[in-house]
Amino acid sequence: MKFIKPICVILLLSLFHTAALAEETIRITSGEWPPYLSEKLKCYGVASRIVTEAFTLEGVKVEYGFFPWKRSFLLAQKGKWDGSVVWAHTEDRARDFYYSDPVVESKWVFFHLKTTSFDWKAIEDLRGFKIGGTLEYKYNPDFKAAEEAGKITVYRVPKDEQNFEKVIKGRIDIFPQDIDVGYEMLNSLFSKEEVSLFTHHPKPIKDTSFHLLLSKKSEKSKNMLTLFNKGLKRLRESGKTEQYLRESRVGEYKK
Secondary structure, eight states: OEEEOOOOHHHHHHHHHHHTTOOEEEEEEEOOBTTTBOTTBGGGSHHHHHHHHHHHHTTEEEEEEEOOHHHHHHHHHTTSSSEEEEEOOOHHHHTTEEEEEEEEEEEEEEEEETTSOOOOSSGGGGTTSEEEEETTOOOOHHHHHHHHTTSSEEEEESOHHHHHHHHHTTSOSBEEEEHHHHHHHHHHHSOHHHHTTEEEOSSOSEEEEEEEEEETTSTTHHHHHHHHHHHHHHHHHTTHHHHHHHHHHTTTTBO
16 A cells, blocks of 8 residues: 655645645545556645645645555545545446546547647547557547547557557547647656647547545445535636646646
8 A cells, every 4th residue: 555645845835825724634535547546746746735735725635545546435434434536437436435526527639730720629630640548448438439430540559658659650630638748748758848749629529527435334424525626616717726726737747
């Protein structure tokens, strides 16, 4: 087990006066999903920072435990930890957890080089482009149906990183990926000069919200949910959530 207390210098400096008064503590499980969640990133990733600061604004301290994803879920499900971050909504999960307001929105967009003239409004507009894909990814139903019908050409490889390498080499034109995960990969794979060659189309191919889950087996979960949503609203209205995401996309959470 990897047990970690939340230490983020920027967070502590900006919210010290509130954190100093905190009496409640909440224990949250997590896994590796950079740049949203990672014990290797500053503040344990941008989603962790949002969760921590939202709670801190309401006088609640957060402690994180990093585990393999299955164990992370089960520990929270059984009530051994208070909750887990971050998860998409499913009916099965909703039986065991209370869902917070969305912490982050996972927007999948098409990445491409700035020199590639690309625009799209419907799947039909992707015809004629060499599209990268990762094995077993479905992306969305329309994309899947168009690929299976031969209406669009998708070149699939085992790993996402391979697709970004193919984009920069000109072997494919566009590649769909979560916008924040995509920029995290670019900043890990390439130099700043090479990353500057990339851009993305603003229209998402799919959009999924991810939430804090609080275990229904914990007596304090309902109160914690109210406090968290209140703090999250304050944080979002301050503009900080968007600021943190912008910072993440240029690699500022790297240690």
